[in-house]
Amino acid sequence: MRSLVETLLERGDMRVVEREVDPRFELAAVVNASQRESEDAILFRSVRGSTVPAVSNLYGSHGRLCQMIGASDDNFVKRWSELSDALVKEPSTPPTRDVAVDELIDIALSDLPSVTYHEKDAGPYITAGIVLAQHPETGVPNLSFHRAMQISDAEMRIRIGESHDLAGLMTAAESRGEALPVAMLLGVAPEIFLAACASLPPEADELAAAAMVRGEAVPMRPTRSIDLTVPADTEIVIEGRLLPGERRPEGPFGEFMGYYVPGGKNHVFEISAVTMRPDPLYHALLCGSPEDMRPLETAIAARIYRHLVKAGLPGILDVSTRPRLLNTVVKIDKQSEDHPREVIMAAFDAHPDYSKACIVVDRDVDITEMNEVWWSYLTRGRADTRAFVIKDRPGFYRDPSGDHKGRLGIDATMPISRKDEFELKSVPGTDSIDLKEYLE
Numbered sequence: 001m002r003s004l005v006e007t008l009l010e011r012g013d014m015r016v017v018e019r020e021v022d023p024r025f026e027l028a029a030v031v032n033a034s035q036r037e038s039e040d041a042i043l044f045r046s047v048r049g050s051t052v053p054a055v056s057n058l059y060g061s062h063g064r065l066c067q068m069i070g071a072s073d074d075n076f077v078k079r080w081s082e083l084s085d086a087l088v089k090e091p092s093t094p095p096t097r098d099v100a101v102d103e104l105i106d107i108a109l110s111d112l113p114s115v116t117y118h119e120k121d122a123g124p125y126i127t128a129g130i131v132l133a134q135h136p137e138t139g140v141p142n143l144s145f146h147r148a149m150q151i152s153d154a155e156m157r158i159r160i161g162e163s164h165d166l167a168g169l170m171t172a173a174e175s176r177g178e179a180l181p182v183a184m185l186l187g188v189a190p191e192i193f194l195a196a197c198a199s200l201p202p203e204a205d206e207l208a209a210a211a212m213v214r215g216e217a218v219p220m221r222p223t224r225s226i227d228l229t230v231p232a233d234t235e236i237v238i239e240g241r242l243l244p245g246e247r248r249p250e251g252p253f254g255e256f257m258g259y260y261v262p263g264g265k266n267h268v269f270e271i272s273a274v275t276m277r278p279d280p281l282y283h284a285l286l287c288g289s290p291e292d293m294r295p296l297e298t299a300i301a302a303r304i305y306r307h308l309v310k311a312g313l314p315g316i317l318d319v320s321t322r323p324r325l326l327n328t329v330v331k332i333d334k335q336s337e338d339h340p341r342e343v344i345m346a347a348f349d350a351h352p353d354y355s356k357a358c359i360v361v362d363r364d365v366d367i368t369e370m371n372e373v374w375w376s377y378l379t380r381g382r383a384d385t386r387a388f389v390i391k392d393r394p395g396f397y398r399d400p401s402g403d404h405k406g407r408l409g410i411d412a413t414m415p416i417s418r419k420d421e422f423e424l425k426s427v428p429g430t431d432s433i434d435l436k437e438y439l440e
Contacts, residue, residue: 001187001235005055005281008041013064020046023054023124028117031056031286039063039290047113047282052236054113054282059193060290062322062368065298068190069213077319080198080302081309083212095208097217099232104275106224108153111274112186112236113282118254122263124150125253127292128285129184129238130196131158132230136172136180143196143206147287148184148269149250156184156238156269157250159261163353170242170267179241181226182269187235187283192218197295198302207231225272235280239273256288256296256325297321300354304328307350313343320367326356329367334413341388344409348393357408364424365412377412380422386411 008014015034021027021044034042039061044054059065066072071079114124126148134141144166148156160167173180185192195210210231211218220229225239251263285291297320305319308330315333322329328347332339340360347358359373362380366372377386390407414422 001055001058001189001193001281001283002233004058004190005041005043008058009043013040015040015042017042017044018046020048022048023050023113024116025119027054027056027113027115027284028286031284032289035060035286035289035291043281044284047115050111050113050282052112052276052280052282054115054284055187056284056286057289057291058283059190059295062294062298065194065294068194075318076298077302077305080298081306083209095205095211095217096220096229098229099219099221101221101232103278104224105278107274107276109150109156109238109271109274110153113284114150115284117286118260120260121253122149122251126150126156126184126186126238127287128283129186130188130192131166131182131184132228133166133169133180133182133242134228135169136176136178138203140203140205141207142166142169143192143210145196146184147253147255149253154271156240156271157248157266158242158269159250159253159266173242174244177244179244179270181228181241182239183223183226183228183230184238184240184269185230185234185236186238187281188231189214189218189233192231192234194295197299223273224275233277236274236276236282238269238271239275240269240271243268243270254287256292258288293325297325300325300351301328304330304347304350304355308343308346311346313339313346315339316343317363318367319347321354322368322370326354328355328358329373330358330360331363331365331367332360332413333363334416337416340411340413341409344411348390348407348409352393355407356404357410359410359412361412362414373412376414377410380412380414 031042035057041057047054066076069079116124129148131144131146142165144164146158146160148158150156170180191210191213194213195206198209207218219232221232222229223239230237246268247265248268249263250266252260255261301319301321308316315335317331317333320329330343330347332343343360344358348355361373361376365376387410392405393407
């Protein structure tokens, strides 16, 4: 992460806050206000109560994400799908290599910025923590994001959703009556961050995915107190165990959909060591912000794209889950009048948790602009026959209210037999106009 921060500073894509900020609400408020007007990352030199600077919005730009994986702005999902498919088939790059690290500093959890983000959060939370664990039986490593409520220097409580791969690892450990050794990584290299976002099969090695993006094996170092190795250039590592059969109160917390998730009993992370590099940086991620949503949206879009292509559906050009997660937009080269509906149904199957609505558009529509997507629905055919609702279709894994049941599908494509009626108008010469020549 440090090299990314240095690059953004050099390019002028990083805002810097020199004055001291309060980690309770003020830091998050500054991040929120900054993101409303800019995609720039933001660095806080001084956070009250800690000597560790904090950085945010590193991944809040779709353009930066594309640069990280060698994709152009309009083919992220295709590029990410290529990397994912290559990984599942046969990784060409050794996933890791062990290295020696001369200097690490032992600290307490309370030495880090204790950031409280939202008004009704139960307390300070770690929001950019990536949990590294190995399957107790296969030894395959797994990377996944989990919010962590800071309780004391000895304990955190983390939310593990039922559909997360980590839940399967924990179940396997608990069936043996064992704790699960874990390391929470804070401030990782971009390829580690993206690998943790990737939606890969449970048996896939996400460190191998990181190595593919990096173009070389990931340097690893041993931990202090548990039997795991971690990426050597991680800024801060929290080591410990997830206790078997133990659940304690956690939450409420303001989650990505914009609402508070009520408090409940969740997993207990028993801390055995915390280490940091000299002069570390703390990654503070505002949940539901562009930095939270852009990586998740692109990972979900890539998963849906791969599913549609592998399902044998023709004419799949691109997939977007912007401007908001849970909404999928698919661009197609329309083959028949039934084609859009077939794509919609397949998209719902691709990711039941995160595909709640699906809109299919023609190839001339910008799928990242919701105004243009909605315009295509309203102007290319009847509004009453091209939208349909699937009742009671389940979605989120934990949905006692039933609010996430049901799906909405919209065919926003033009009729094949009347394509000539929908030729887009144009004004010749617009792209070559230099307004400075006319307005000076």
